[in-house]
Amino acid sequence: MGNSASGKxxxxxxxxxxxxxxxxxxxxxxxxxxxxxxxRLLASMLxxxxxxxxxxIMYFMHMAQERRSFFWSLIPAxxxxxxxxxxxxxxxxxxxxxxxx
Amino acid sequence: xxxxNQSMALGHSAAMxxxxxxxxxxxxxxxxxxxxxxxxxxxxxxxxxxxxxASPDWPTPFKFFPSILNVVIMTVVLITSSxxxxxxxxxxxxxxxxxxxxxxxxxxxxxxIFAILHxxxxxxxxxxxxxxxxxxxxxxxxxxxxxxxxxxxLLHVISGVIAMAVIARGYSRxxxxxxxxESTALYWHFVDIVWMFVVPLVYLMSIARP
Numbered sequence: 001m002g003n004s005a006s007g008k009x010x011x012x013x014x015x016x017x018x019x020x021x022x023x024x025x026x027x028x029x030x031x032x033x034x035x036x037x038x039x040r041l042l043a044s045m046l047x048x049x050x051x052x053x054x055x056x057i058m059y060f061m062h063m064a065q066e067r068r069s070f071f072w073s074l075i076p077a078x079x080x081x082x083x084x085x086x087x088x089x090x091x092x093x094x095x096x097x098x099x100x101x
Numbered sequence: 102x103x104x105x106n107q108s109m110a111l112g113h114s115a116a117m118x119x120x121x122x123x124x125x126x127x128x129x130x131x132x133x134x135x136x137x138x139x140x141x142x143x144x145x146x147x148x149x150x151x152x153x154x155a156s157p158d159w160p161t162p163f164k165f166f167p168s169i170l171n172v173v174i175m176t177v178v179l180i181t182s183s184x185x186x187x188x189x190x191x192x193x194x195x196x197x198x199x200x201x202x203x204x205x206x207x208x209x210x211x212x213x214i215f216a217i218l219h220x221x222x223x224x225x226x227x228x229x230x231x232x233x234x235x236x237x238x239x240x241x242x243x244x245x246x247x248x249x250x251x252x253x254x255l256l257h258v259i260s261g262v263i264a265m266a267v268i269a270r271g272y273s274r275x276x277x278x279x280x281x282x283e284s285t286a287l288y289w290h291f292v293d294i295v296w297m298f299v300v301p302l303v304y305l306m307s308i309a310r311p
Contacts, residue, residue: 010191011184011185011187011188011191014184014187015184018180018181018183018184021180021297022177022180025173025176025177025180025297025300026173028300028301028305029169029173029305031305032169032301032305032306032308033165033308038306041306042306045301045302045305045306046301046302048301049297049298049301049302052294052297053294053297053298056183056290056293056294056297057290057294060183060187060290060293061286061287061290061291066122066124067122067123067124069121069122070122070124073122074132074136077136078136078139078140081140081143082139082140082143085143085144085147086147088147088148088151089150089151089154091151092150092151092152092154092155093154093155
């Protein structure tokens with residue numbers, strides 16, 4: 001990460017990231033038809049989606065060129081909030097098995 | 102020149118603290134909006150996962166043709182529109198007005214194609230009998246959750262296309278700057294990122310197996 005935007009212009013420098021994002025999207029479709037068990041499929045899909053999102057944030061949204069303090073102020077707090085939303089899962093399994101607690 | 106006159110000559114900026122992250126306020130505001138919107142989509146996707154886990158008869162209606170193929174085309178269109186948006190940001194920073202407008206026009210066209218494909222996908226499901234609170238296959242909550250998540254995303258895409266049209270008009274007239282193009286681009290890339298999660302969780306986890 002640096003403090004200034006890159007002086008190099010043109011969308012050519014984004015093509016590798018663009019190609020990787022397309023390949024990762026294709027990989028997700030491949031995984032969907034690979035007959036993995038549901039938990040492994042979900043984990044694989046999420047891993048690919050998170051990696052794709054990280055690439056888009058760092059290079060398309062230029063987070064890699066912003067100050068480190070900006071990255072550390074925004075991203076960990078957002079991830080923390082999203083992780084805290086995971087507390088609902090035990091309840092969803094309870095409903096599935098019709099257990100009161 | 103006195104201190105107050107100097108301050109007036111420089112505008113309010115002389116009396117204000119510098120930005121903590123060395124970025125324009127407009128860009129910081131857009132990032133904060135994106136963070137809050139990410140939490141909105143996160144909550145919706147978690148709620149979708151909750152309903153799906155708690156429903157033993159969750160439908161898996163998405164066949165490769167037409168649904169998954171349509172989604173693959175939509176994904177390619179949206180990622181390509183992010184690339185053309187980067188072209189608009191780059192050319193606007195170097196002051197190439199006509200090129201910027203061409204890139205913005207390409208991005209708007211791709212966004213419109215995405216919206217049309219999305220509506221076609223919806224029309225296909227509605228034709229098969231999917232409604233907000235009923236469907237022919239299983240849990241009645243499928244329609245409500247599917248239309249809520251994809252509908253909110255579609256609303257973001259349509260809003261983005263309208264925002265780009267407004268920004269392009271202002272930029273061509275000189276009333277808006279390259280900074281406005283960059284802020285709109287941040288929003289557009291975010292819409293792209295949300296789609297990267299919607300596709301696997303909503304569509305690919307629910308493919309119809311022969």
